[in-house]
Amino acid sequence: MQIFQQMTDMEHEQLVFCHDKVSGLKAIIAIHDTTLGPALGGTRMWDYDSEEEAITDALRLSKGMTYKSSVMGLNLGGGKGVIIGDARKDKTEELWRAYGRFVETLGGRYITAEDVGTTPEDMDIVSQETDYVAGLAHLSGDPSPVTAYGTYVGMKACMEHLTGSDSLQGRCIAVQGIGSVGYALCEYLAEERAEIIVSDIYPDAVEQAVEQLGATAVEPDDIYDQECDIFAPCALGAVINDASIDRLRCRVVAGAANNQLERQEHGEQLRERGILYAPDFVINGGGVINVAHEFHPSGYSRDLALRKVDTISDRLLQVFAVSDEEGIPTSVAANRVAEERIRSIGRIQRIRV
Amino acid sequence: MGIFDEMAREGHEQLVFLHDSESGLRSVVGIHDSTLGPVLGGCRMHNYDTEEKVIDDVLRLSLGMTAKSAVTGCNHGGGKAVIWGDPDTDKTEALFRAFGRFVQSMRGRFCTGTDMGTTGEDFLIAAQESEWVVGLPDYAGGIGDTSVTTAYGVFCGLQAAADHLWGSGDLNGRTVVVQGLGKVGARLVEHLIEAGCTVIASDVDERRARRLEASFPVKIVGPEEIYDIDCDIFAPCAMGGVLNEDTVERLKCQIIGGAANNQLAHEDVGHMLFERQILYVPDYIINAGGLIQVADEVLGYEPERVRLKTEGLGQLLGRCFSLADELDVPPFEAADRLVEERIRKIAKVGRIFLV
Numbered sequence: 001m002q003i004f005q006q007m008t009d010m011e012h013e014q015l016v017f018c019h020d021k022v023s024g025l026k027a028i029i030a031i032h033d034t035t036l037g038p039a040l041g042g043t044r045m046w047d048y049d050s051e052e053e054a055i056t057d058a059l060r061l062s063k064g065m066t067y068k069s070s071v072m073g074l075n076l077g078g079g080k081g082v083i084i085g086d087a088r089k090d091k092t093e094e095l096w097r098a099y100g101r102f103v104e105t106l107g108g109r110y111i112t113a114e115d116v117g118t119t120p121e122d123m124d125i126v127s128q129e130t131d132y133v134a135g136l137a138h139l140s141g142d143p144s145p146v147t148a149y150g151t152y153v154g155m156k157a158c159m160e161h162l163t164g165s166d167s168l169q170g171r172c173i174a175v176q177g178i179g180s181v182g183y184a185l186c187e188y189l190a191e192e193r194a195e196i197i198v199s200d201i202y203p204d205a206v207e208q209a210v211e212q213l214g215a216t217a218v219e220p221d222d223i224y225d226q227e228c229d230i231f232a233p234c235a236l237g238a239v240i241n242d243a244s245i246d247r248l249r250c251r252v253v254a255g256a257a258n259n260q261l262e263r264q265e266h267g268e269q270l271r272e273r274g275i276l277y278a279p280d281f282v283i284n285g286g287g288v289i290n291v292a293h294e295f296h297p298s299g300y301s302r303d304l305a306l307r308k309v310d311t312i313s314d315r316l317l318q319v320f321a322v323s324d325e326e327g328i329p330t331s332v333a334a335n336r337v338a339e340e341r342i343r344s345i346g347r348i349q350r351i352r353v
Numbered sequence: 354m355g356i357f358d359e360m361a362r363e364g365h366e367q368l369v370f371l372h373d374s375e376s377g378l379r380s381v382v383g384i385h386d387s388t389l390g391p392v393l394g395g396c397r398m399h400n401y402d403t404e405e406k407v408i409d410d411v412l413r414l415s416l417g418m419t420a421k422s423a424v425t426g427c428n429h430g431g432g433k434a435v436i437w438g439d440p441d442t443d444k445t446e447a448l449f450r451a452f453g454r455f456v457q458s459m460r461g462r463f464c465t466g467t468d469m470g471t472t473g474e475d476f477l478i479a480a481q482e483s484e485w486v487v488g489l490p491d492y493a494g495g496i497g498d499t500s501v502t503t504a505y506g507v508f509c510g511l512q513a514a515a516d517h518l519w520g521s522g523d524l525n526g527r528t529v530v531v532q533g534l535g536k537v538g539a540r541l542v543e544h545l546i547e548a549g550c551t552v553i554a555s556d557v558d559e560r561r562a563r564r565l566e567a568s569f570p571v572k573i574v575g576p577e578e579i580y581d582i583d584c585d586i587f588a589p590c591a592m593g594g595v596l597n598e599d600t601v602e603r604l605k606c607q608i609i610g611g612a613a614n615n616q617l618a619h620e621d622v623g624h625m626l627f628e629r630q631i632l633y634v635p636d637y638i639i640n641a642g643g644l645i646q647v648a649d650e651v652l653g654y655e656p657e658r659v660r661l662k663t664e665g666l667g668q669l670l671g672r673c674f675s676l677a678d679e680l681d682v683p684p685f686e687a688a689d690r691l692v693e694e695r696i697r698k699i700a701k702v703g704r705i706f707l708v
Contacts, residue, residue: 002404004379007372014455015370019360026357051355102367107460
């Protein structure tokens with residue numbers, strides 16, 4: 001693997017290998033672009049098959065964070081940490097503290113948070129060694145309800161774009177995956193008296209949605225075939241793929257999952273099929289908005305964070321407008337919006353104050 | 354090659370890849386061990402063939418800096434930076450400003466300056482972005498070139514080796530072969546002639562050799578003959594890796610000591626020299642004068658303190674040789690022991706809690 005070649009191709013600033021012989025820590029911190037501010041991104045712990053995979057993941061995910069923060073109008077750059085190890089058995093106090101010290105050496109250029117394979121408890125230990133941990137339990141707390149709210153706001157924007165009305169009343173919405181985000185989303189939908197179809201691999205959650213929210217349950221694999229207004233992927237990534245795309249019978253794809261498109265061309269295919277796609281990193285930006293509000297001058301407030309989440313609606317409408325004007329998929333338009341903001345904010349920073 | 358495997362082998366802490374698309378900067382900072390303090394190490398610029406060679410070099414050189422700092426009593430860890438590019442054609446203001454910004458982002462954990470392929474002028478540019486740059490030119494308020502101090506340290510080290518081997522540090526009448534007549538080598542020749550030595554020297558750049566011949570009574574030989582000359586002391590002051598299976602068989606000297614870094618191609622060569630009863634002066638001690646000067650700049654430069662500490666390299670080598678005799682190991686191994694010992698002890702002292 002040629003590291004500089006990859007950094008050049010993807011335009012990364014910095015890739016930091018951190019090693020500690022006492023704890024056995026092997027961590028890679030990728031900093032993609034800091035034009036807008038310090039690089040924010042969670043730390044993933046994963047038992048990668050190879051070092052190359054870990055590097056690729058760090059590079060890819062940190063770049064994704066740059067775009068997500070930019071499009072949300074946050075003054076944050078993109079970063080990501082990955083720790084090579086088995087999250088079930090390799091965690092120790094010294095591992096997290098060594099990692100925390102390395103995060104601290106970056107002096108706030110990188111701010112970490114929990115992610116796949118890491119927990120708030122792990123981050124509590126990390127925070128004993130560094131100030132640069134976001135999303136601790138006693139600050140902005142669990143981001144799931146905020147992500148869910150942002151997804152709900154985003155769905156309304158999609159309907160507004162299509163029909164001129166943002167009401168979801170009587171609309172049919174098929175929600176794939178009702179974990180902490182998906183379920184909270186369904187609560188908003190139920191409140192607005194939408195028709196809800198749910199699927200999940202855990203029957204308990206499904207049962208609860210049926211009883212409490214009046215949802216209709218379908219088998220996990222049948223969710224793609226439901227005739228509905230909105231298909232909302234809220235579980236795995238890459239669910240919009242060659243196999244699923246022709247089965248969809250919806251007008252909109254809008255959900256909270258990360259990396260919903262298996263490949264870029266699936267965005268184009270949705271467009272060709274006349275399905276409006278709410279780009280995942282825009283509609284699921286509630287979580288990062290929530291965490292970013294820890295850096296608000298007056299301190300964290302859930303209320304202020306939710307007001308900022310309301311702007312997901314404007315952002316999506318802007319993306320849809322660019323998509324229509326340029327005749328490009330919304331997924332590509334969202335990247336343009338993110339890049340354009342970095343470019344223009346980068347330029348105004350030239351004005352000496 | 355796995356990067357973490359490479360790091361684990363010698364216990365490197367951090368390897369930082371830096372990239373800037375605007376200037377084309379590609380640089381790697383290696384931080385080996387920061388137990389003793391903020392990491393100090395020069396920045397080399399070289400047009401490496403491959404990325405692997407860049408990584409290799411930065412790992413190896415940063416490791417050497419830990420040893421050099423630790424053994425000389427400096428409170429610095431070991432690090433090194435390399436910029437991957439051609440020093441003749443790829444230098445721009447933007448490149449060194451971008452590099453400077455990244456150095457600044459490390460907030461003093463890494464402090465750097467000139468090395469092969471970079472100049473004080475390059476670091477005047479980097480210093481516009483970072484306060485963690487040392488060894489700036491004297492006209493810009495820095496203390497300039499370290500070659501004078503390095504050469505003086507090598508001279509003191511050779512006296513210590515002579516004292517250990519021959520019972521007197523007086524080099525008068527000794528024949529010394531100097532390989533490499535760059536800034537350090539040329540200055541060492543001056544010291545040796547002043548001390549009454551017969552000096553035989555070579556440089557791959559023949560003009561440089563001839564220039565020296567015009568000002569000093571030295572005998573110039575070709576770069577390949579240099580290993581075959583009957584002499585008392587052989588002083589490698591050019592590239593690393595010059596002591597290998599081939600050259601060690603050819604050398605006809607009793608002492609090897611010079612300014613070059615990483616003189617031993619590998620450790621086996623050090624054992625061969627030991628068996629042949631040639632006293633090899635550990636390179637990272639005898640050439641530590643430059644580091645002593647730069648570390649002093651960090652503290653607030655005192656020329657007298659630098660002179661005393663540089664002369665102290667002689668006493669340090671004396672201790673190293675005695676320890677080697679005591680343990681019946683080559684001096685380079687004794688030097689490694691001194692390094693490990695100091696890092697271990699100072700780390701332990703650091704555990705005492707302070708409020």
